[in-house]
Structures are given as structure tokens and as C-alpha cells.
Amino acid sequence: MSEENLKRTKEWKKIVDSIGEKSANVLSDVIEEAMSQPPRIAVIGKAGVGKTTTINNLFSADWIVGDIDTGTKYSQEASFEILSGGRLCVVDLPGLGEDLEQDEINKKMYREILPDVDVILYIMQANARDLEEDQLILRDIVLPLLSSDQKRLVVGLNKVDQIGPGGWIQAANYPSREQEKSIRIRTKDISEKLSKITHISPDQIVYFSATKAYRLNQLGEALVIAANDLGWKLPIRPKSSFDDASRLIKTVVNALFPWTKTTR
Ligand SMILES: Nc1nc2c(ncn2[C@@H]2O[C@H](COP(=O)(O)OP(=O)(O)OP(=O)(O)O)[C@@H](O)[C@H]2O)c(=O)[nH]1
Ligand SMILES: [Mg+2]
Structure with missing residues (x-):
């Protein structure tokens, strides 16, 4: 809403009546300035987990x-x-854990950049067994930077298309029933292990596959919610690419793969 339109509203009159026109104008300038700066999201995690692929396919x-x-x-x-x-401003950062010397440089970069962003998206691989390094990065680097503001954190569990048993159905671009079950079990286990070191709610942990564009909508939604919590600058939630499919395609896909209906 433009400043001109805002000043015509009943709410504006109420604010002026209660705090005076001068203070109301200061308030409106502060809000306008904040709205002109999009929420900033930093994407971090270990090397090669799919940080850049996620940004490419999400945006x-x-x-x-x-x-x-x-x-x-x-x-x-x-x-x-x-x-x-x-709009969202996205900062893509190099990954950790590839080289000791480079890690020191990258950790310094994390410490400089992360305190200034609205939301941190920590990406990890849902198909990997070793969670220890991710737990250490979250506990020792990310959480101290978030202090009491853990709502700023979203954890993305990527590469779920690689989880088995069960495989990916190329024709539907969707996991088979068996794979979906494996994905649920694996990601639930990861979430439980993460909740031992962070106090983030289950809604802040989203499993997805960046290359298959699977559940990117849910990831986008979690980011917008996290940004809104602080920035209240985004009007509504992102929609799924499935929303744009024709009615016929939706009917066919839903008939062939009924279990996908609830999660699309
Ligand atoms: N199977 C699968 N592969 C993926 C997925 N997301 C990313 N990859 C692959 O993982 C590799 C690394 O992807 P990047 O996006 O460069 O990962 P990154 O975390 O940005 O890597 P660094 O910047 O080097 O830390 C590429 O070969 C991607 O194609 C996914 O959802 N599923
Ligand atoms: Mg990258």
C-alpha cells in the first residue's frame, strides 16, 4: 500500500488520534523503509549438499x-x-567440511554474514548416514549466531530422491509409495536427532529434493513463514508448480498416483 493510500485509511486516523500526526509520520517512514528492503536469507551447510541447486530451482x-x-x-x-x-534477497555461501584451511575462511564469512540476515536456511543431505558434522556445525556455529531467535532457522533435508528402499518414479516425478515411506522414516529420524541440539519446531524442518523440484513449495513456504515472523514483508505464500498444471493433467496424475494428492 502506498503512503498516500495508507493515510486515507481509518486505521491511519486512529494512529494519528492516539499518537499525534508527527509520530505517526515517523512511524510510517520507518515502516516504508523496512518494507523497501526485502527479507534476506542465507543458505549454508556442508560442501556439496545442494545449496546452490536449491536456490536455482526455487528461484x-x-x-x-x-x-x-x-x-x-x-x-x-x-x-x-x-x-x-x-521479493526475497538470497545469499549463497560456500560449503563447510571440504578443506581445513578453507573452512576457517568460510566460518569467518559465516560469522560475518549470518548475524545480518533475517533467515538462515541450513541444508543437509537426508540420504547421508553421518549426521555428526551437521550437528556440530548447527550447535557450534549456527545456534550461537541465532541466540534466542531460533525461528530464524529453517533446516532443509535435501536429496530425498536418493533414499531407499524404493525408487523414484520418473513418469510422475514423484517417489514410489515404498520410497515415500522410507523418506518419512529417515527424515523423522533426522528431525529427532536434530531436535536434541536445536529447539526448532518440526515445521522448521523440511525434506525435499532440489533436482526433482519435490516439495520445494513446502521449503519456500517455511522460508516465507520464517521471514514473515521477523520481516512481515511478504504478502502471501509461494505456490506449487503443480498449481499451474492443467485440470486434465492434475486429474490424471492424481488418479495414477493417489498418495501424492495430500503432499503436492
Ligand atoms: N540426487 C540429487 N542430487 C542433487 C540434489 N541437489 C543437488 N544435487 C547434486 O549435488 C551436487 C552438488 O550440488 P551444489 O548445488 O553445487 O551443492 P552446494 O551445496 O552448493 O556445493 P558447494 O557450493 O560446493 O558447497 C550436484 O551434482 C547436484 O546436481 C538432489 O536433490 N538430488
Ligand atoms: Mg554452492
């Missing part, structure tokens, strides 16, 4: 991905329009 970006070695060497930042309206 239609085109940043370099590391298929065989380090993908992101320096921090990169851009602002993206989100489907439902509003």
Missing part, C-alpha cells in the same frame, strides 16, 4: 553448481521475485 536462478568439485567459492547474493508477490 529460477542460474548459479554454478559443483558436480565434481567445489561449486561455490565466494558468497553470492541476488534478489528474486517470488511467485506469490514480494
